[in-house]
Amino acid sequence: MRYVSTRGVAPVLSFEDTVLTGLASDGGLYVPEIIPKLSHKEFIELSKCSYIESAYRIMRLFIDDVDDMSLKLLIKKSYTRFCNDSIVPIKQIGNNQFLLDLFTGPTFAFKDIALQFMGNLIDYFLKKRGEKAVIMGATSGDTGSAAIAGFCDCNNLDMFILHPNKMVSEIQRRQMTTVKQDNIHNIALKGNFDDAQAIVKDSFNNRGFIKGRRLIAINSINWARILAQTVYYIVSALAVGAPFRNVSFTVPSANFGNIFAGYIAYKMGLPIRQLIIATNVNNILHRIIEYNDFSIRNLVNTIAPAMDIVVSSNFERLLFYAYNKDSNAINNLIYNFNNKNYTILDEKPLKKLRTLFYSTSVNDNTILSILSQFYNRNGFIVDPHTAIGLMAAERCNNFPEIPMITLATAHPAKFYDTILKSGLFLKLPSLLNELLLKEEQYSILPADISKVHSYILSVCH
């Protein structure tokens, strides 16, 4: 399988090079040259398989440069730290209403599903090549811990995660700083999240500083993350009756990585009727779908912080398909967007998107009321991001006869304070409780790129 950039200029790459490269050299995102289709019969066969076996059969179609045995082992290893045997348990919460728990991994958020796999995969490729790498990432809380949990057992790389000092919650910080492995380095930066992100970005424009090692980014634009997420769309749809019937999904969305994986499942032939984009008030995705308003607005801090974004980077991948893989059109749209902070989609591709994608935006007050309403109706608590999904599933579901699966993206205990604010009480799971007793390890550095670089060089293996 070969991978091409949405902007059409960067070289065509193998799966291995795509994963190790991340962002394409023309600024675009890599997508598979052809999306393989599964037949009706193959879907039926998959419905009899375990999660691990399904993941293998689905991902195998996109990966031709890892041998069968190694790929099987990589996948198996990636899901050993999940606390539920089915990996993604599904619950019925109403008539044709389902909730898919994606947070049974080591850091209690859906990002574990992709980052556990990506860690093992990248380490495998580096070992094969005899290369060492440095991974850098900035986090406002959630991605950092999932990335660290995904890469802490990798022997061929050092990982540096920058978080804004004193601006992440204690649980979030401890999920990162109590990981003992000596290839993991936490930096608490004396600045805000934007300062941290700017240092990471500038480091990529200045790769020379790490002297011969490969520098890898850990953000949601990596194709391996999308691919690993496609699996649970197929597995859960089959669990509620596909391929014999249509299924719809509602996805709490920010960078558009999660729901784009659902689009890939759709392109592979999974009968999906609606893909509902649920956003908080940072709602560029909703504004695009509903009003063709593809414009930047200021960031608002919400009680669903993992969805606080200004631009959704993976949306470019969807545009590529909406515009029938016309890279010139994509370059024009992005050029306008970068220069004017807005762009306008053509009617035809937008109309096409609107037959599959629906959207809504949910504010903090509504999140709080959904949290208690849901508890009163169902007897268990969801997290604030999932609450946004549940509201969207109610507002946008046009086909009550079709099963609707809402993706639960995080464990409520990760957002303990918000749960208390909604008037509910929650016991911390023992794994999170134990964090409070563990020893932390991190370095506090000024928001100064040269200081960060000399620190990286001094501790790198």
Ligand SMILES: *Cc1c(COP(=O)(O)O)cnc(C)c1O
């Ligand atoms: C990252 C995240 C999201 C948003 O997912 P995208 O792939 O960026 O759309 C939603 N909920 C939680 C809890 C997250 O951590």
